[in-house]
Amino acid sequence: AAGVIQSPRHLIKEKRETATLKCYPIPRHDTVYWYQQGPGQDPQFLISFYEKMQSDKGSIPDRFSAQQFSDYHSELNMSSLELGDSALYFCASSWTSKGEQYFGPGTRLTVT
């Protein structure tokens, strides 16, 4: 069965640079969630989209923005990167009104 695809899987950036993470949800899933997991920490919710509209927002820095496109894929844009942004970034998708979220393999971002 098709799973959530995230790209790239690994990304190395320098401080103050920008990064774009992409997420391709499971076909026919209309909701996308983004989570950040710092070293030794539990995943923290960043932001979610339903039918291309932002549906909820968590502890996402103002330097980050995200959107969901007409084909339902989503992109997380991160600017003015800081060392503390180094983390695993997970995308998850779900079908409307269904609680089960299916997570992608994550993107490991390293900021040097």
Next chain:
Amino acid sequence: DAKTTQPTSMDCAEGRAANLPCNHSTISGNEYVYWYRQIHSQGPQYIIHGLKNNETNEMASLIITEDRKSSTLILPHATLRDTAVYYCIVIYSWGKFQFGAGTQVVVTP
């Protein structure tokens, strides 16, 4: 969403049942209990969920107490590949997950 409390860690012998408790004493009537696990930096994996009744699937069983204030995830025959952090999450029908500290389960030979 209701807060959950889980033990920090537990060990389980391979082939034995693993019983993972979760306390969610402030759960409301229409909140679901979800269980996920994360194997070493992989994406969290859905295991099972329930509202009031006990549930079973090919991975595990979920036992929810009658007052719904606690639940137990049962892995019937633990294998080494079940070593992971297990998260108990309570949410309304759908929406963002608030991951708590989870239980680190180590399955030993």
